[in-house]
Amino acid sequence: MIDAQRPTSYERMPNTACEQEFAILLEPSANRVYSENAVNMLRAEVGVFDEFLIDGAIGNVRVSTVAAAPCLRFSADGLTKRDLDCLANLSSSYVLFAVHDELLMPVAGTPLDRYDHDLLSILKYRGKTNEQFTKLLMNVTAATMNSVDAYLNRQLRVLDPLCGRGTTLNQAIMYGWDAYGIDIDRGDTGAYRAFISRWLKDKRLKHTLRESRVRRDGKTLGRRFSAEFAESKEEYRADRTQLIDVLTADTLHAADLHSGRGFDLIVTDAPYGVQHGAVNSQSKLSRNPSALLEEAMTGWSAVLRPGGSIGLAWNTRQTSRQILEAIMSAEGLQVVEGDHFQGFHHRVDQAIDRDLIVARKPHRRDPSA
Ligand SMILES: C[S@@+](CC[C@H](N)C(=O)[O-])C[C@H]1O[C@@H](n2cnc3c(N)ncnc32)[C@H](O)[C@@H]1O
Structure with missing residues (x-):
């Protein structure tokens, strides 16, 4: 749904009618790498992306859970395809979801990755x-x-x-x-x-x-x-x-x-x-x-x-x-x-x-x- 509403250009389209809610599920390996701190590391990385790459479109970033799995929730106003492409590279992100009435819909940007992992x-x-x-x-x-x-x-x-x-x-x-x-x-x-x-x-x-x-x-x-x-x-x-x-x-x-x-x-x-x-x-x-x-x-x-x-x-x-x-x-x-x-x-x-x-x-x- 997010992509369908998206403009084909890279212009940000403010969507004042409804701010969209998102959730990022963490890579399972992130907890092992960062001990207890994985979700906070992701929060800091999202903060840096927001400040330097996404024009401050992201707000209300908070730690939450999906079932028992830790996730990062945030709201955003009119994310563009380019914003989603940036977010697709977050180091601990497993899947990005748009949240509609607590239902999760995967949202895919295009990551930079070129080769097999x-x-x-x-x-x-x-x-x-x-x-x-x-x-x-x-x-x-x-x-x-x-x-x-x-x-x-x-x-x-x-x-x-x-x-x-x-x-x-x-x-x-x-x-x-x-x-x-x-x-x-x-x-x-x-x-x-x-x-x-x-x-x-x-x-x-x-x-x-x-x-x-x-x-x-x-x-x-x-x-x-x-x-x-x-x-x-x-x-x-x-x-x-x-x-x-x-x-x-x-x-x-x-x-x-x-x-x-x-x-x-x-x-x-x-x-x-x-x-x-x-x-x-x-x-x-x-x-x-x-x-x-x-x-x-x-x-x-x-x-x-x-x-x-x-x-x-x-x-x-x-x-x-x-x-x-x-x-x-x-x-x-x-x-x-x-x-x-x-x-x-x-x-x-x-x-x-x-x-x-x-x-x-x-x-x-x-x-x-
Ligand atoms: C923490 S390790 C880097 C590990 C690397 N990121 C990896 O994943 O393989 C730091 C490196 O600094 C190198 N090093 C220490 N002194 C150096 C110097 N004067 N010139 C070049 N390399 C040096 C060491 O040989 C070591 O490989």
């Missing part, structure tokens, strides 16, 4: 950033670019400068975007190369793999592995390809490794000091990632395009939000504030409480920059 779920290893959380971090970071057209229609360029075995890279690929990664650990980048080469073959996606050494000023900074591929042979021949580019290198060289590039998004999960230490410029393995983040932020900010956003997840047992805000602000990045950003803190295990922080690189003409 196994792209995200096959690789399992100690220290993997949970894929549902990675999707949330990517969504929230992308939303703050404040451009629904960029989020839904552009082939964004995403860098994970601490990419491990590529959870962020795979999420970017899933959305049809280009994925760039840097990690210092040869074991991690090697495992990712092996995985993605196999996956491209298994899915029979036409692709070209390349490997090279990266040199600057006569010095070797690292090794590069890249894969260019497309969903179909026709797309490949027409140069409508996607790129994966992974460097085995120190992230402190990010600006040299990617000079001249402007990434739309930087999305990364900082070392937790539990599975992964942070390697800083003295090649010291530290349990506290602040020193690495402080050193690395200059280069990361340099390769982010004006108007782009950086989203960082970290262990709050080791570093405070205030320290990260100071590190980001010192590089001219504007930390995105607001109530929704208080809603992402959650427990991972005995040693890790995780949160996320997002900052934007101002446009050059922005007077507040």
